[in-house]
């Protein structure tokens with residue numbers, strides 16, 4: 564059987580938001596919060612060939628940096644709070660925002676990379 568029909572397209576929403584395998588949509592991509600599994604539990608897809616490396620970290624730093632620096636500048640220009648208020652607002656944001664978006668961005672890069680390589684990956688696994 565052709566793998567094109569064996570593995571129907573998984574929606575990007577299911578793969579990215581839920582952290583599921585981009586090929587089968589059943590197996591979890593992550594072992595703990597952010598550590599990528601070696602193989603998918605559902606379809607035995609090796610995640611070594613689609614690991615995005617530090618690509619997601621770059622986008623997290625970029626997005627969080629723009630948000631925090633921009634937010635701090637806007638707050639300072641319009642409200643001018645004391646530096647303690649800035650520290651209370653922006654220090655937790657530096658830790659929470661990356662935790663919120665890192666997993667989704669990493670999943671999005673994995674989904675994109677799998678979408679590009681899927682014909683090659685699926686043809687080599689028979």
Ligand SMILES: [Zn+2]
Nearest residue numbers: 584587603606
């Ligand atoms: Zn899978």
